[in-house]
Amino acid sequence: MAGQARRHGPQIVDHGVIFNLWAPTARSVELLETGQPARKMPRDVDGWYQLLSPTAHVGTRYQFRINGDLVVPDPASFFQPDDVPAPSEVVDTAAFRDSIPYAGRPWREAVIYELHIGTFTEEGTYAGVEKRLPYLRDLGVTAIELMPLNDVPGRHNWGYDGVLLNAPNARYGRPQALKQLLRAAHALDLMVYLDVVYNHFGPQLNYLHSYAENFFSARHATGWGPAVNLDGPDGVFVRDFLIENALMWLRDYGFDGLRFDAVHALKDDSERHLLVELAETVRHQLPGRCVHLMLENEANQAHLLARSQGEARYYDAQWGDDFHNALHVLLTGEDEGYYRAFADKPLQHLARSLTEGFAYQGEVFPLHDAPRGEPSAHLPPEATIFFAQNHDQIGNRAFGERLSKLVGPEKLSQAMALVLLNPHIPMLFMGEEAAAETPFLFFADWSGEAAELTREGRRKEFSHFKAFSSAGMRARILDPCDEETFQASKLDWTSIEHSPASLKFRALTRQLLKMRREKIVPLIEQGFLSARSELLGESPRTGGLNVCWRTANGTTLQIVANFADHELPMPGLVPGESLWRSLPADTQSLLPGDIVVRLGQEV
Structure with a gap:
C-alpha cells in the first residue's frame, strides 16, 4: 500500500x-x-x-x-x-451503526442548543443528558450540539484541547452510553451535532511529536504552535485521519452533523483544500440523510457556504460571530477586546449581518489591520447561525458571566426575540432559555508546567482590559485548573425548574420557539429573495433597526428594534399580522428595549 x-x-x-x-x-x-x-x-x-x-x-x-x-x-x-x-x-x-439510520430533519428546522456534557447536569454524563432530552424537546429545541468529546487528560476540560480524537471522554461514560444518548434523542426527533477540533492538539500528553513529527508542519504556524500538516508530502495520511474521524462520528455513532472549530487555522495550500475534500466525502458517503456541516470561520469565507439547487454544496452554515459581537455591543456598551472591531458602528454591523450574513465582507478588520471576509449577500439567511451567547463568548470572560448578569430583563427578552424570530438559524447556550445566572468559566485539569502556564496565560489575557489593569484585580480571576472552577460552571437545575424568574423566561422562550416553528420556518422553506434595513436614530453607536426580508411569494417579515436608552419614532409597519411585541401594543413609539415582529405584505 x-x-x-x-x-x-x-x-x-x-x-x-x-x-x-x-x-x-x-x-x-x-x-x-x-x-x-x-x-x-x-x-x-x-x-x-x-x-x-x-x-x-x-x-x-x-x-x-x-x-x-x-x-x-x-x-x-x-x-x-x-x-x-x-x-x-x-x-x-461499526457495531454501533443502526440498520435503519435516523434520517434527520431539514436544516431550516434547526434550533440548536449547545451544551457541555460535564456541566449540563449534576451527573455530568451522557445518561444525565439523556434524562433532560424531553425537557429540550418540549421547549422547542430540534438539535443539541455537544461541545467536543475527544479525550483530554484529567477530570474535566472544555474539550478543545483534545489529544485522542476518536475516543469519547470516559468521564462522561462508555461509548455505548454515548450511542444510547443519540438513539434516545432520535426517538424524540431531536438531532445531535458534535463539535470537532482539527486545527490543533492539546498541550499535555500529545505524543504525536515523539513518533510522527510529520503530522505537524514547519511551513505553517497557528496560535497553538505548528499547524497540522495538510499539504506536505505526508499530508495525505493526516487528511485521511481527520476525514475518518468525521465519518466515524456521523456513520458509526449516528451524529446528524458536525461543527468544525476555528477552521481558519487549518493551513492548507493544496489544490483541493481539506475542508472541500472533507465535505465532498461526507456528502458522497452518507446519502439519504440530513447531515449538517457547520463552520466556525474567522475568515468569513462565503464560498464554503455555496448553494447548488438550493442545497449546501459544502457546508450548511457558519457561526455568525459578527451578529453576536454587534448585538453584544448594543446591549452592553462593551467595546474592549474583539468587541472593539464592532464598537464604531454596531447598528450598521448588526443590520448588515441580519440582511447579508456577514458584517465584514472584505473590509479591513481593525484587530488584524487586514481585509477580512468575502461577499455574502447572495447567501440565504440559513447559511449563518445566530446567537446571543455561546460557550466562547461567556467562558472567555474573566468571570464567565452570562448575558443575564450583564443586562436587565427587557434587553434579555429583546435579544431572545431577535435571535429566535429572524430567518437565520438560531442557537441557544445551555441555560439561556431560563435566563440562568450560573457562570460558565474556562476550566481544565492540567498539571505541572501546563497548569502554571494556563493560570498565568489566563491572567495575562485580561491585563489590557481596564477592569483588570491591576495585579490585584487579575488575581481575582479563578484558577482554570481548580476543581471549584469546574463545579461553579454546572447548571443549577433547582433554580431553572423553580425560580419564578427562570420559569417566566422559559415560558417566553417556549412561546417564541413555537412562533418560529409555525411562522418563520415556512418562510425559510419558501426562500427569501431580498432583504433591506434602515437605521433608526442619529447615533452610529446606538439607536434602532428596521429590517425586512421578502420571500418569493411576496410575504414580508419585518423586525423593528430599539437599542437606545430613549424613545424612537416608530417606522412604517408592514400591514398584516403582529407576531411579537415586547411592550404594550398600543404604544405608538419605540421604547428602549422594544422589539416588534410583523408578518404580511409590503405595500
Whole structure:
C-alpha cells in the first residue's frame, strides 16, 4: 500500500485484530497487548507499523512502545477507560451503526442548543443528558450540539484541547452510553451535532511529536504552535485521519452533523483544500440523510457556504460571530477586546449581518489591520447561525458571566426575540432559555508546567482590559485548573425548574420557539429573495433597526428594534399580522428595549 492512505486504529477481523500505527519518525514500535508478551511491529516504506494479533478482540487493552522506551496510547484509540496515558481499549464502533439510520430533519428546522456534557447536569454524563432530552424537546429545541468529546487528560476540560480524537471522554461514560444518548434523542426527533477540533492538539500528553513529527508542519504556524500538516508530502495520511474521524462520528455513532472549530487555522495550500475534500466525502458517503456541516470561520469565507439547487454544496452554515459581537455591543456598551472591531458602528454591523450574513465582507478588520471576509449577500439567511451567547463568548470572560448578569430583563427578552424570530438559524447556550445566572468559566485539569502556564496565560489575557489593569484585580480571576472552577460552571437545575424568574423566561422562550416553528420556518422553506434595513436614530453607536426580508411569494417579515436608552419614532409597519411585541401594543413609539415582529405584505 505504499503511497496510499491506510485506516488508522485497530481493525477487527475474523481471526483477531489488526493494529496500525503511523509512526514515520520512530525507529521501532512494539505492540503491548495486556496479558501478552511485547511484539515487534513490521514497518513499511510510508512509516506504517502493522501487526495482526490473533489473541486480541473487542475489549482488549493495548499500548505501543516507541523506540524501546516511550509507552503511548493509540492516537486513533476508540476508547481510553482509564484516561489518556493508560491503555487503549479495542472498540468495534461499526457495531454501533443502526440498520435503519435516523434520517434527520431539514436544516431550516434547526434550533440548536449547545451544551457541555460535564456541566449540563449534576451527573455530568451522557445518561444525565439523556434524562433532560424531553425537557429540550418540549421547549422547542430540534438539535443539541455537544461541545467536543475527544479525550483530554484529567477530570474535566472544555474539550478543545483534545489529544485522542476518536475516543469519547470516559468521564462522561462508555461509548455505548454515548450511542444510547443519540438513539434516545432520535426517538424524540431531536438531532445531535458534535463539535470537532482539527486545527490543533492539546498541550499535555500529545505524543504525536515523539513518533510522527510529520503530522505537524514547519511551513505553517497557528496560535497553538505548528499547524497540522495538510499539504506536505505526508499530508495525505493526516487528511485521511481527520476525514475518518468525521465519518466515524456521523456513520458509526449516528451524529446528524458536525461543527468544525476555528477552521481558519487549518493551513492548507493544496489544490483541493481539506475542508472541500472533507465535505465532498461526507456528502458522497452518507446519502439519504440530513447531515449538517457547520463552520466556525474567522475568515468569513462565503464560498464554503455555496448553494447548488438550493442545497449546501459544502457546508450548511457558519457561526455568525459578527451578529453576536454587534448585538453584544448594543446591549452592553462593551467595546474592549474583539468587541472593539464592532464598537464604531454596531447598528450598521448588526443590520448588515441580519440582511447579508456577514458584517465584514472584505473590509479591513481593525484587530488584524487586514481585509477580512468575502461577499455574502447572495447567501440565504440559513447559511449563518445566530446567537446571543455561546460557550466562547461567556467562558472567555474573566468571570464567565452570562448575558443575564450583564443586562436587565427587557434587553434579555429583546435579544431572545431577535435571535429566535429572524430567518437565520438560531442557537441557544445551555441555560439561556431560563435566563440562568450560573457562570460558565474556562476550566481544565492540567498539571505541572501546563497548569502554571494556563493560570498565568489566563491572567495575562485580561491585563489590557481596564477592569483588570491591576495585579490585584487579575488575581481575582479563578484558577482554570481548580476543581471549584469546574463545579461553579454546572447548571443549577433547582433554580431553572423553580425560580419564578427562570420559569417566566422559559415560558417566553417556549412561546417564541413555537412562533418560529409555525411562522418563520415556512418562510425559510419558501426562500427569501431580498432583504433591506434602515437605521433608526442619529447615533452610529446606538439607536434602532428596521429590517425586512421578502420571500418569493411576496410575504414580508419585518423586525423593528430599539437599542437606545430613549424613545424612537416608530417606522412604517408592514400591514398584516403582529407576531411579537415586547411592550404594550398600543404604544405608538419605540421604547428602549422594544422589539416588534410583523408578518404580511409590503405595500
